[in-house]
Amino acid sequence: MATSRPTAAAAGRALAYLESAKNLTGSACALAGLALTFTGLAGAYWPVVVAGLYGAGALVAPPTRPPAPRFPDPASPLDGLRKDVTTLRAYLAQVELPPAAIERLGPLGELLDGLLTPGWVSEALAQNPEGIHVLARAVHRDLPESVDTYVRTRWWTRMAPGRQDPEEQLVRQLALLHGEVEELVAGLREAEEIRQQTHTRYLEDRGTGSTYGTGTAPGT
Incomplete structure (x- = not known):
């Protein structure tokens, strides 16, 4: 053998x-x-x-050329995240949440939709692995864990009241998650602003070296 x-x-x-x-x-x-x-x-x-x-x-004769490896499209993780957000929303719809938590979930859901809706925003996000990690962590772990621990703790609190209000803890957690996603949005916006400023400097530098930039008429 x-x-x-x-x-x-x-x-x-x-x-x-x-x-x-x-x-x-x-x-x-x-x-x-x-x-x-x-x-x-x-x-x-x-x-x-x-x-x-x-x-x-x-x-x-040309040498044998092995086929180049094919790596997944950077946008493919976003396709999975979109489906997972739909699954998460279906789960949240089954949970009896307090009004304050529902009020917090609204803006957070709007941010998720704005980032994941197919278009130039999601294309920018696809080039940001850390940003994708932040969203995936929120959708796959943080949000479900926050809601599930709230449901379980609320039951125990009804049986034996504790020192902390489960609703307050849930609202605080949702506020922290909303802040993380807002930081991600701010980072993407800042990257676009830097890109715009860089293009402005490029046009200014190009204009400085041209005859039009110095005020000299063409042909003189």
Whole structure:
């Protein structure tokens, strides 16, 4: 069994070479050499001519090029997040939430929709892995955990009142999550502002070096 694997690998390499462009091109050139032999042009050195033509053909043939790896589209994680947000909304609709929490969830949901709706905003987000991580963490873990712990703690509080109000904790958590998403939006906005400022400086620098920028009329 130990010797069969190297033998199989060698056979695979040999078969791959037989099918390669180098071997096919070299064989075509060697056939041309045999044709010269049959016509008497190669003379007594026909084996050298055939071998030389085969080697020359193998050298000029393009090398075997393995296919380039295909990586997932940067926007593909957003497609999954959009579906997960829909699933999260269906879950939240089944939970009896206090009015203050519902009021907090509204703006947070609007931010998620604004970031994930297909368009130039989501395209900018797709180029920001950290931003995608922030959203995925909020949708997959933080929001469901906040609501679920609220539901469980509220039940225990009804059985035996505690020192902390579950509603206040939930509202505070939602406010913190809203702040994280707002920071993400601010970062994306800042990146666009920097891009705009960079383009302004480019136009200013280009105008400084032109005749129009110095006030000189064309042709003078």
